[in-house]
Amino acid sequence: MTQVSELREMADEQIRLVWKDAAETLFRLRLQAQTEKIASPSDLRKQRQKIARCQTILAQRGSVVNLAGVVEVPTKALGHDHLRGGMHSKKRRAKDRAAIRASIKKSDKKSTANSAATGDKKKSKTADKSSANATRKGKPASAVPQAGTAK
DSSP states (O other): OOOHHHHHHSOHHHHHHHHHHHHHHHHHHHHHHHHSOOSOTHHHHHHHHHHHHHHHHHHHHTOEEOTTSOEEOOTTTTTOSTTTTTOOHHHHHHHHHHHHHHHHHHHHHHHHHHHHHTHHHHHHHHHHHHHHHHHHTTOOGGGSOOTTOOO
């Protein structure tokens, strides 16, 4: 009945009337489907498609008004796509991953710089651990060779 080319030639008010009519027909078909068998079940799909076509054409024109009469402004008309500056979700996730990798690299560089500066402290800690282990085993701490001393 209503081809896309026919809908595009109509005024916005006429498209809204077609939309409203299709929504009412869809409602009646859904009720009929619940209570009895529908003569042609494909009518449900056709009505949904008609509603979608009307909504698409109105959105392209920038004048979407839902059946309740509330004006809906498309997000692209506002200049941003879903709050993140028009960035697609895959690109956004890739950018987030890159930022995480960069922060990990920075923290690794800081930790290697800190470990180079505190290298002497690590040697003394290992010597303390070996003497503590020896005293637990029953040997006196003086009998255990210290790290860095030769026999």
